[in-house]
Amino acid sequence: MNxxxxxxxxxxxxxxxxxRKQSISRSxxxxxxxxxxxxxxxxxxxxxxxxLIIESDKISGGVGRKKILLEVNSDALYxxxxxxxxxxxxxxIYNLSGNLLKHLKHKFYQIQSIEDILKDVENSVVSLLSWAxxxxxxxSAIGIGIPGPVDPEEGVIYNVPYFLDNKKYELKLEFEKRFGIPTFIEKDANAAALGEFWYGIGRNYNSFVYLLMVEGIGAGLILNQSIYRGINGLAGKVGKFLFLNENKKATPFEKYGGELSILNLICHYSHKSPFYSKILKERDIKISDFIDGVKRKDTISLKVxxxxxYYIALIISNIIYLLDPNLIIIGGDLINVKDDFSKDIEKLxxxxxxxxPMPEIKKSGIYNMSISLGGATRAFMEIISTLLK
Known part of the structure; x- marks a missing residue:
């Protein structure tokens, strides 16, 4: 039916x-x-x-009348x-085709407060706007991917764990007051899923799960071509799935599968590892040290x-039983720990x-930019939705 x-x-x-198709005919x-x-x-x-779109100089092949292909106008929005x-x-700064034109990156040695990071972020935005x-x-807009809890409509974050402060911040209001540009806030895992949906391997799927492994573990859910946040914005908190530990106490999976749990395990076993003992004499252990340790085939690194x-495979198994997706994308720095990481997870x-039935389990091809690109995607979606009303 038409x-x-x-x-x-x-x-x-x-x-x-x-x-998502990049180039397609009207028919x-x-x-x-x-x-x-x-x-x-x-x-x-x-x-x-x-x-917003242009007719491409490309012509679709095949038998019969040639088809003129349509493409997004990359320069329509930034x-x-x-x-x-x-x-x-x-x-x-991204154009509408998802191409990164200019970027600034800043790393901190230790976890910071949101307030301190905000100062540096706002200074970077000033630099980017000057360059533009x-x-x-x-x-046209600013899109931000940030750890939750997040109210994506109001652009407010609440009590975000693992920062030095966990106050309420009205990010949308603050950025719009400072820069006079529409600003949109999205939970980091949701942002990554949106980035994959328009510009990554998720563009070929109408539904999928993006599993983000950072300090904790979260997921972005694309269901029937839309982001699913849940009634209270709690959808995707898969790291909070519970199991009974050896003491029969309900324990969240991310206590054993996130980056913080990795660092805790390494510190627990470090006295057995000359590799980590040497590092600890100079500084705290970082997740990049763990990745390096695995590549060096350090015994403790491989044990951790x-x-x-195993715990990530348990989380994915629960996701499969709950949602039965046809694709799970794994993202976060941890995917660099070994070339066949996603295959190991799939086997487990x-x-x-x-x-x-098993879904496809794939490593994100844009993991190092999926959240910032996802923030941009959310901004593009909001601006375009307004233009098309």
């Missing part, structure tokens, strides 16, 4: 399909979206007038995407990795769920 209407939701869905859009060609042509005409983490932040002005680039992989998961 639908002959062009409301804002349909317009946005068509644009989203076009940006293919009509088939994918189950619309009449007349409806597609009307929407395409409007998108062209708004300068936004700043920010990854706001506990020991670092990244801020960059020199290049005659108009920045085996434990962590298969052993746990036995004959249950």
């Amino acid at each position: 639908f002959i209407y062009s409301n804002s939701e349909t317009k946005f869905k068509l644009f989203s399909t076009l940006i 293919d859009l009509a088939q994918i979206l189950n619309l009449t060609r007349a409806s597609v042509s009307n929407i395409v005409s409007e998108l062209k007038k708004k300068n 936004v700043i995407g920010i990854e706001f983490e506990r020991k670092s932040f990244t801020a960059g 002005q020199k290049k005659n680039i108009n920045v 990795l085996n434990e962590v992989e 998961t298969k052993n746990i769920i036995k004959d249950h």
Whole structure:
């Protein structure tokens, strides 16, 4: 059945399909979206007038009449995407095709307070806006991916764990007052999922789970082409899944599978490792040391990795039983611990769920920018939704 209407939701869905497919004909859009060609042509005409899409010089092959392909106009919109983490932040300017034009990255030796990091982030935004002005680039919005809890509508963060402070911050209001630019806030795992949905390997799937492994473990859920946050914004807190430990006490999985748990385990075993004992004489151990230790085949590093992989496989098994996704994307610095990390996780998961159908488990190809790109994606989505009303 074909639908002959062009409301804002349909317009946005068509644009989203076009940006994910990168290059597509009008007739293919009509088939994918189950619309009449007349409806597609009307929407395409409007998108062209708004300068959001262009007709490509590429021609679709095949038998019969050649098809003119449509593409996103990369220069139609520019936004700043920010990854706001506990020991670092990244801020960059992206165009509508998801290309990173300019970026600034800052790392801290120790976990900071949100207030202290905000000062550096705002200074970086000033630098990016100055660069954009020199290049005659108009920045339309700012999108920020930050650890939750987050109210994505109000742009407020509450009691975010593992920072030195855990106060309420009205980030959206603060950034809009400072820069006069629409600003949108998203939980880091959700932002990463949005980045994958439009610009990463998730663009070929209508539903998937993005598993983000940082200090804790969280997930971004794309269900039927939309981010799912839950009624109270708690959806995706998979690191809080509980199991009974050896003392029969309910324990969250991230206590054994996140980066902080890795560092705690290493400190516990460090007296057995000359590699870590040497590091501890000079400074605290970092997650990059663990990755280096695995590559060096340090015995303690490999022992900790085996434990962590098992708990991650348990989390993924629970996700499979709960959502039955056809794709799980793994992101975070931990995926660099070894080349076949995702394959190890997949093998362990298969052993746990036995004959249950397995989803694809893939390593994020944009893990090092998925959160900042995801923040940018959220900003693009909001601006485009407004333009198409």
